[in-house]
Amino acid sequence: MNSSTANAHETIQWIGQTDGHLRLIDQTLLPEKLKEIDCRDIETVWEAIKILRVRGAPAIGIAAAYGVTVGLNAVDDSDTDAFWKTFDESVDYLATSRPTAVNLFWALDRLKTLAKDLREDHGGDLPTAREKLLAEAKSIHQEDREMCHSIGRFGAPLLEGVSGVLTHCNAGGLATAEYGTALSVFFTAQDQGHDLHVFVDETRPLLQGARLTAWELMQRNIKATLICDSMAAQVMREQKVQAVVTGADRIASNGDSANKIGTYSIAVLAHAHGIPFYIAAPSSTFDLGIESGDEIPIELRNSQEITHGFGRQTAPDGVEVYNPAFDVTPAKYIAGIITERGVISPVTRENVVAMIGG
Numbered sequence: 001m002n003s004s005t006a007n008a009h010e011t012i013q014w015i016g017q018t019d020g021h022l023r024l025i026d027q028t029l030l031p032e033k034l035k036e037i038d039c040r041d042i043e044t045v046w047e048a049i050k051i052l053r054v055r056g057a058p059a060i061g062i063a064a065a066y067g068v069t070v071g072l073n074a075v076d077d078s079d080t081d082a083f084w085k086t087f088d089e090s091v092d093y094l095a096t097s098r099p100t101a102v103n104l105f106w107a108l109d110r111l112k113t114l115a116k117d118l119r120e121d122h123g124g125d126l127p128t129a130r131e132k133l134l135a136e137a138k139s140i141h142q143e144d145r146e147m148c149h150s151i152g153r154f155g156a157p158l159l160e161g162v163s164g165v166l167t168h169c170n171a172g173g174l175a176t177a178e179y180g181t182a183l184s185v186f187f188t189a190q191d192q193g194h195d196l197h198v199f200v201d202e203t204r205p206l207l208q209g210a211r212l213t214a215w216e217l218m219q220r221n222i223k224a225t226l227i228c229d230s231m232a233a234q235v236m237r238e239q240k241v242q243a244v245v246t247g248a249d250r251i252a253s254n255g256d257s258a259n260k261i262g263t264y265s266i267a268v269l270a271h272a273h274g275i276p277f278y279i280a281a282p283s284s285t286f287d288l289g290i291e292s293g294d295e296i297p298i299e300l301r302n303s304q305e306i307t308h309g310f311g312r313q314t315a316p317d318g319v320e321v322y323n324p325a326f327d328v329t330p331a332k333y334i335a336g337i338i339t340e341r342g343v344i345s346p347v348t349r350e351n352v353v354a355m356i357g358g
């Protein structure tokens with residue numbers, strides 16, 4: 001595969017009109033295969049989110065919003081009650097796909113708010129309701145593109161004088177509408193003529209860093225060096241990186257930030273080495289309804305991801321496994337949160353609410 005082939009593809013697309021379908025890059029196949037899947041029913045959308053064909057907090061939200069429209073394809077325009085019942089069931093069903101990324105619930109809530117108005121205004125005019133719900137999903141998609149580019153513009157100046165950076169998991173175009181959050185900072189710096197060397201944690205157990213981030217950086221000719229997660233301390237000790245930037249899945253009102261498992265240890269390591277640790281995330285990733293990271297639900301995933309990763313048994317039969325997919329980095333370790341509205345720094349409840357609460 002060459003880079004022009006890869007860049008010609010979009011992470012998420014809506015194909016057709018209101019009776020259309022969702023098309024996704026199947027991220028479980030990368031980097032070996034760049035292949036898209038078409039989701040024509042809600043079960044396929046749910047499964048795509050659950051098994052990480054589409055993943056990354058903003059991308060999950062966008063896919064879920066389109067997923068509701070896909071769900072409505074199962075019902076025709078002759079029965080208003082059946083239509084809105086299917087809407088409610090679709091929202092509830094998609095909300096069970098993954099628990100941690102708040103963007104999923106944020107996107108579904110946007111559709112629920114719109115649906116409430118539509119029901120009151122003209123609950124019986126179902127073709128119009130379909131159009132408006134699809135338009136809202138498209139707005140969520142388009143707004144995410146804009147937020148990602150804006151995050152890059154606010155984040156790039158933070159890397160002035162930095163030659164090496166570290167990132168964890170994948171917070172790139174594959175995790176968003178396009179361009180990414182953490183990777184948007186690197187892409188924007190590169191567009192501004194700043195050559196960066198990005199150290200990429202492989203990100204156990206599902207290797208989003210190795211499979212997706214390294215791939216995205218190479219597509220854009222950014223110097224990328226892949227390391228195992230356990231090598232980050234040594235890379236910092238050798239002063240190969242002067243900053244860390246990662247994404248987030250949910251940020252509490254005090255700035256505590258959940259992201260892919262392993263992020264917390266990177267933040268503690270960065271703190272120990274005097275290296276600034278930044279989170280890059282859009283306002284849709286904040287959950288101001290919770291006081292601290294203690295309230296963030298942490299997804300527990302299948303033990304087989306650890307015992308049988310990528311086609312081979314790597315642990316004895318019957319071994320007990322603990323597989324939390326995310327961890328929470330306390331705000332005190334975060335030098336700044338780069339949002340589409342500006343950089344929150346220092347990361348305090350007051351500053352979070354001032355930037356995001358309005």
Ligand code: MRU
Pocket residue numbers: 052055056057058101168169170171172175176180181182208246247248249259260261325
């Ligand atoms: O389990 P994943 O691959 O969905 O986890 C993704 C992450 O943790 C990302 O860093 C986060 O969603 C930010 S994406 C811009």
